Amino acid sequence: AQSVTQLGSHVSVSEGALVLLRCNYSxxxxxxxxxxVQYPNQGLQLLLKYTxxxxxxxxxxxFEAEFKKSExxxxxxxxxxxxxxxxxxxCAVKASSASKIIFGSGTRLSIRP
Amino acid sequence: xxxxxxxPSNKVTEKGKDVxxxxxxxxxxTALYWYRQSLGQxxxxxxxxxxxxxxxxxxxxxxxxxAERTGGxxxxxxxxxxxxxxxxxxxxxxxxxxxxxxxxxxxPGTRLTVL
Numbered sequence: 001a002q003s004v005t006q007l008g009s010h011v012s013v014s015e016g017a018l019v020l021l022r023c024n025y026s027x028x029x030x031x032x033x034x035x036x037v038q039y040p041n042q043g044l045q046l047l048l049k050y051t052x053x054x055x056x057x058x059x060x061x062x063f064e065a066e067f068k069k070s071e072x073x074x075x076x077x078x079x080x081x082x083x084x085x086x087x088x089x090x091c092a093v094k095a096s097s098a099s100k101i102i103f104g105s106g107t108r109l110s111i112r113p
Numbered sequence: 114x115x116x117x118x119x120x121p122s123n124k125v126t127e128k129g130k131d132v133x134x135x136x137x138x139x140x141x142x143t144a145l146y147w148y149r150q151s152l153g154q155x156x157x158x159x160x161x162x163x164x165x166x167x168x169x170x171x172x173x174x175x176x177x178x179x180a181e182r183t184g185g186x187x188x189x190x191x192x193x194x195x196x197x198x199x200x201x202x203x204x205x206x207x208x209x210x211x212x213x214x215x216x217x218x219x220x221p222g223t224r225l226t227v228l
Binding site: 094101102 | 148169
């Protein structure tokens with residue numbers, strides 16, 4: 001069975017600082033991994049996804065994530081935070097043979113001026 | 114055009130009442146998911162419909178919860194004899210489901226409050 005753990009329910013960074021949101025997964029088969037973002041009062045939207053084509057995945061709004069099999073991680077990063085990045089971020093995993101996506105508990109990102 | 118729509122956007126009900134939540138997926142999307150998002154929690158999977166296959170109901174928390182999808186399109190999530198712990202945002206998502214990496218498109222959710 002697959003699962004995903006997001007370390008840190010709340011992360012706060014200064015504007016212009018590096019953003020690092022952590023995600024570790026557990027899967028018995030090579031997984032498909034996703035990051036979704038939920039801006040205040042909006043629905044979830046896909047930020048990026050890992051499909052095994054490349055370990056470094058680039059998404060929208062300058063975010064990227066790197067798949068590290070040895071560490072079972074898929075951490076989300078952005079070199080320089082912007083105020084508009086304030087949102088809830090969800091990591092998700094889907095095993096190739098399973099039907100459903102499993103989401104993590106989410107990390108709320110706050111940006112300090 | 115559109116995206117996934119859900120109704121109502123907000124629902125307040127009394128404990129013990131039944132409620133129905135509706136989801137209209139994107140036209141042509143064969144797969145439909147229901148999730149529950151409680152305050153401070155992640156997205157809890159409830160049920161998954163794919164075409165004419167039997168739905169995956171493994172996430173439904175109790176037999177008070179049921180869902181159906183008529184004509185492969187609109188879906189209704191029904192909660193019978195609501196309890197206060199059912200209070201949450203209920204999210205619907207649809208996808209073409211051509212493969213495991215297909216993007217899920219989420220609706221805005223229905224915020225359910227059980228008094």
